[in-house]
Amino acid sequence: MVLMIEVCKLCEELASMSSRSSMVALVSRFIRGLEGRDVEIAVRFIVGELFPPWEPEIGLGVMGIVDSVIKVFSSSRPEFFKEFKATGDVGLAAMRIAERAKGRHMGLLDQRDLTIEEVYDAFKSIAEASGEGSRRRKLRLFSSLLFRAKSPLEVKYLVKLALGERRHGFGEGLMEEAIAEAFNVPHELVRRVNMLISDIGLTARIARSGGAEELKRQGIILFHPVKPMLxxxxxxxxxxxxxxxxxxxxxxxxxxxxxxxxxxxxxxxxxxxxxxxxxxxxxxxxxxxxxxxxxxxxxxxxxxxxxxxxxxxxxxxxxxxxxxxxxxxxxxxxxxxxxxxxxxxxxxxxxxxxxxxxxxxxxxxxxxxxxxxxxxxxxxxxxxxxxxxxxxxxxxxxxxxxxxxxxxxxxxxxxxxxxxxxKPLFNTLDLVVVAAEYGHGYRASMLSDLYLAAYNPETGEFEVVSKCFTGLTDEELNWMTRRLKEIAIREEGRVVYVEPKIVVEVAFDEVQKSPHYKSGLALRFPRVVRVRDDKAPWEADTIQTLAEIYEKQRGRGGQGG
CATH class of the missing domain: 3.30.470.30 (DNA ligase/mRNA capping enzyme)
Structure with missing residues (x-):
């Protein structure tokens, strides 16, 4: 039996760490002693997932989650959004609201500590609620889960799980390393199985129960999509x-x-x-x-x-x-x-x-x-x-x-x-939106200036290579603004930072050196061609791809600087 508070404390510790090897070591120690369903659920929760990607979403929506927090902890929308403005984080705002409630509401319905299995089953029931009155049932189930939390920290991570947020920098790539270290199996076998079955939790369970031999035997599971070759x-x-x-x-x-x-x-x-x-x-x-x-x-x-x-x-x-x-x-x-x-x-x-x-x-x-x-x-x-x-x-x-x-x-x-x-020589890259800035004039209410990032596989991070404000129609920008607000992490002045979830295809004239970005590279005259809603963030072009384009430009006499 694994308590939810244990996973929450682990995630808090991960959020304070910068060393990838230390993070992997910490998680591997934690999951090493887990078995069966516990290891499967814990691994998913740590990377910020409730279910595998093909399973139905819980369908609560940001405001449904916020209103549940307000109801359970006798707060109000103005009070909640004051905390959100101060923190830029829905989960952290919920934790502060819960802290104010102190013992008045925390865990009064049930004195037992929440287990991760109970949390998983509750979210599963929320996702499966359908038909007439299903939204009310979903909100009631989520409110009950919040009410059972004994700690404001649990409230924070229940909200984050409901939102699908990942803020502590521990994604599937690092989890594959942690699984390999925890159960003494080759990393390449863990990665192969996760790519085959697209389920990091089940991959961990297979490694835990059968080791390297079972991982070697694992093939495709029907109705578990295989990660695409690129x-x-x-x-x-x-x-x-x-x-x-x-x-x-x-x-x-x-x-x-x-x-x-x-x-x-x-x-x-x-x-x-x-x-x-x-x-x-x-x-x-x-x-x-x-x-x-x-x-x-x-x-x-x-x-x-x-x-x-x-x-x-x-x-x-x-x-x-x-x-x-x-x-x-x-x-x-x-x-x-x-x-x-x-x-x-x-x-x-x-x-x-x-x-x-x-x-x-x-x-x-x-x-x-x-x-x-x-x-x-x-x-x-x-x-x-x-x-x-x-x-x-x-x-x-x-x-x-x-x-x-x-x-x-x-x-x-x-x-x-x-x-x-x-393809024809028309420079385009697939990049990920990591932040956006409010525009000016009639676009003042739109998040029209997009911060676009390429993936760096060496660090596991998305690194900004461009700020782009052309290419999308007003209708598309209205859609983009709504979508970005749904995945917002924090706000700093006019800039809204978001989860790296939206991929866009971007045309540009050339890649040039830039001291303004961590990557040292930037796109000249970028414009969005289209939103690639069919692509996952990990399919985005890499910093290495931009570096190769830059070197080719230099080779053919381009300015490149």
């Missing part, structure tokens, strides 16, 4: 051919949303690249797979593309009208027809296929689904043939090509040069 960029077809050793498979790169489809007998579920379940939004894709794919068990990867009336690819923003839509799905089916292009197979009838070479997986894919459902591909070592295929793809309205190494295994969650994106 591609580097190539500036031309010729560069891609050289990187691939003179011969490669070239697939058409469509401007769609990546999906992973799991089928077991008649059940089909569709997941986004962020591991979110989007099955209800895509009934046409579900029916197509159910009727056309005869395999008993299969995991497929592909892209869905919105089509115009003429059958050409529609802009990505049109596709997003279908993605994650929960209401009006039937109407959207006719307004935004989709086409599914499949390009990989990861699992078939109980066997995990990711270690199979690309060409062999491709052969199996065509046998299972038929060539009509598979994206157009050529295998060649001839530049002229590959370049003609590239130009044909562009004329058809597609983005370009994907070049893939013929002997490449599928490496979940890894970005590398076994896969390369070949």
């Amino acid at each position: 591609a580097e960029k190539a500036d031309s077809v010729l560069t891609a051919l050289r990187e691939m050793g003179g011969k490669a498979a070239f697939e058409v790169k469509v401007d769609g949303a990546r999906v992973q489809i799991h089928k077991s007998n008649g059940q089909v579920r569709v997941f986004s690249r962020r591991a979110t379940d989007v099955t209800l939004s895509l009934p046409d894709v579900v029916e197509l797979v159910r009727s056309k794919v005869k395999a008993r068990e299969v995991v497929l990867e592909g892209e869905v593309v919105a089509l115009t009336r003429e059958g050409r690819p529609a802009p990505f923003q049109v596709l997003m009208r279908r993605f994650r839509r929960q209401r009006g799905v039937t109407k959207a089916l006719s307004e935004v027809p989709l086409r599914l292009y499949l390009f990989d197979i990861l699992h078939l009838n109980g066997k995990t296929l990711i270690d199979m070479p690309y060409l062999e997986r491709r052969r199996v894919l065509e046998e299972v689904v038929g060539k009509d459902m598979v994206i157009d591909t050529i295998v060649t070592g001839r530049y002229e043939e590959a370049n003609a295929f590239y130009e044909e793809a562009l004329r058809a309205g597609h983005e370009g090509l994907m070049a893939k190494s013929l002997d490449s295994p599928y490496t979940p969650g890894v970005r590398g040069k076994r896969w390369l994106k070949v």
